[in-house]
Amino acid sequence: SVSLIRYAGVLIGTTLTSLGGAYLTLAHTNQFVEGITTGRGFIALAVVVFGRWSPKGAFWSSLLFGLFYALQLRLQAIANITIPYQFLQALPYVMTLLTLILLRGRAISPKALGVPYQKSA
Structure with a gap:
């Protein structure tokens, strides 16, 4: 169904975005920096x-x-x-x-x- 595919797309997209943000904070800079993705x-x-x-x-x-x-x-x-x-x-x-x-x-x-x-x- 179209709705299921859209929800799955949003879920996968937010998961990948979260992993990218975690990588920037933990692996790239090793500290929290406000506005790191600005x-x-x-x-x-x-x-x-x-x-x-x-x-x-x-x-x-x-x-x-x-x-x-x-x-x-x-x-x-x-x-x-x-x-x-x-x-x-x-x-x-x-x-x-x-x-x-x-x-x-x-x-x-x-x-x-x-x-x-x-x-x-």
Whole structure:
């Protein structure tokens, strides 16, 4: 049934989101930091749009945006770069905006997006 699939999707999505948040807190930083995921939801939406609303596309686009995030971390670690670290931290978000600007008008969302399911009689 459609309702069962939607509930299962929400349950699986929230479980994966919770595991991601737990990873960031426990494994990545080893401490609680308020606002640790700030701005990443925006990037997640861009991943879905850039991936053209498909799981395979979202996978590849998440790798691309993950590369942008890892790149800014690596550039900060290089000692002889004279760019302020704030500019490097903004790199994933700037690349996200540039990607969305380049996709403007070509990213087509599913027709049923946001339309509630109504069981027909």
